[in-house]
Amino acid sequence: MSETIYLLNGPNLNLLGQRQPEIYGYDTLDDVESACRALLPDGLELMAFQSNHEGALIDTIHAARQDGCAIVINPGAFTHTSVAILDALNAFEGIVIEVHLSNVHKRETFRHHSYVSLRADGVIAGLGIEGYAAAIRHILRQLGTDD
Numbered sequence: 001m002s003e004t005i006y007l008l009n010g011p012n013l014n015l016l017g018q019r020q021p022e023i024y025g026y027d028t029l030d031d032v033e034s035a036c037r038a039l040l041p042d043g044l045e046l047m048a049f050q051s052n053h054e055g056a057l058i059d060t061i062h063a064a065r066q067d068g069c070a071i072v073i074n075p076g077a078f079t080h081t082s083v084a085i086l087d088a089l090n091a092f093e094g095i096v097i098e099v100h101l102s103n104v105h106k107r108e109t110f111r112h113h114s115y116v117s118l119r120a121d122g123v124i125a126g127l128g129i130e131g132y133a134a135a136i137r138h139i140l141r142q143l144g145t146d147d
């Protein structure tokens, strides 16, 4: 059964709330995870995982192939560099939503390109931590579990 939503966060997002709060805000990754978990109906699980290592994120995307119905991913800086994460997401059949806390298009040009967007079903940028909740709400609607 695919009954798990994977919430994946990439490098430096363990420092959310402390790192450049003028860009990324004061909420922490724990706040993000609790906000997402609170939205889930019975029968759906959240698997939250953060890593600063590309391979660990890829291994977790592979694990999602077994029991994942959707992936919400903020790949951090790997967004702009990682063909390997794109390839892993291309091997996953469920819904993929890419989230960025900041509006990457308003920032340096190297942040304007995303490999992950070539696979993502939806992309959210610039809504701060609300972007993660919006992604979960969208997935619940897609799955028909939002009543």
Ligand code: DHK
Residues within 6 Å of the ligand: 011, 012, 013, 074, 076, 077, 078, 079, 099, 100, 101, 102, 103, 104, 111
């Ligand atoms: C987070 C990062 O760590 C950056 O490397 C990305 C993204 C933007 C964010 O806005 O959440 O460029």
